[in-house]
């Protein structure tokens with residue numbers, strides 16, 4: 303559905319000399335510098351995939367999204383979105399994609415939401431029966447009707463985001479680009495938006511690229527993540543694999559009925575943490591059967607009370623990766 307090959311975006315910036323004289327000199331003769339915002343990236347995304355596109359501030363995420371949506375022209379490289387080159391055929395691309403920038407609304411600020419939607423209906427030539435059906439759907443899922451008559455400028459942030467999401471999907475796009483769609487939302491609205499994104503992906507089979515700094519968004523939504531770091535792809539793959547690469551194996555929390563003095567466990571298990579004499583966290587390398595561990599406790603006559611599997615923290619893994627980069 304989306305093919306990106308050796309994509310690059312360089313931004314030209316003026317080097318300013320310090321001081322007053324310097325700024326006058328810059329007017330006449332300014333040295334230029336280049337920022338490599340996106341540095342030779344390649345990836346493919348299949349139809350119906352939901353991919354988390356993550357990275358630190360300034361990593362190049364929004365720049366990538368802007369090229370995929372045709373807002374920015376690549377410096378070099380190739381993009382095909384459902385067979386369309388977005389910068390060459392921007393209009394055709396616009397009909398098959400939806401875009402939400404959490405930081406900026408796409409709605410007409412001075413118009414009531416309903417009128418913005420009406421405009422979109424005529425721009426995209428949406429059949430009125432289909433339109434009606436969509437409005438009903440978005441009212442059910444996002445409570446759209448509650449603020450449909452409201453001027454966009456006067457919407458709360460959460461309402462605005464819901465309106466933007468609904469607007470981006472009116473014309474039944476095949477691909478949806480979401481650039482920080484949950485930024486600034488309260489927990490309940492975040493959850494609503496997440497559930498909505500998931501539904502759109504699963505039920506309507508919309509291919510989604512999601513940019514976010516919210517680890518929970520990623521954990522809830524994305525099976526696959528692409529991590530971009532200073533313009534380059536640092537990781538592309540599944541979340542569980544990412545955890546494994548960074549040594550974040552899953553773990554179990556073991557509660558004993560009595561205090562025990564646990565010094566070792568059979569390899570490849572490992573004691574990760576002693577929470578108390580009754581409770582230990584034990585690292586569980588992927589694929590190792592838990593039964594081996596249970597047999598060991600039995601042989602030692604340590605009575606078990608409870609055993610819980612702990613999910614590896616994606617956030618920890620991401621932090622670890624970012625920190626690793628900073629040390630370089």
Ligand SMILES: Nc1ncnc2c1ncn2[C@@H]1O[C@H](COP(=O)(O)OP(=O)(O)OP(=O)(O)O)[C@@H](O)[C@H]1O
Nearest residue numbers: 313314337339357358359360361362363364365366
């Ligand atoms: N129009 C522009 N002109 C010059 N430099 C730009 C322009 N747009 C982006 N940049 C630079 O390109 C780099 C990547 O920016 P981008 O907005 O893609 O980052 P991001 O990953 O979306 O970050 P954030 O998480 O903060 O939104 C940054 O160094 C930024 O300053």
Ligand SMILES: [Mg+2]
Nearest residue numbers: 363364365481
């Ligand atoms: Mg950004």
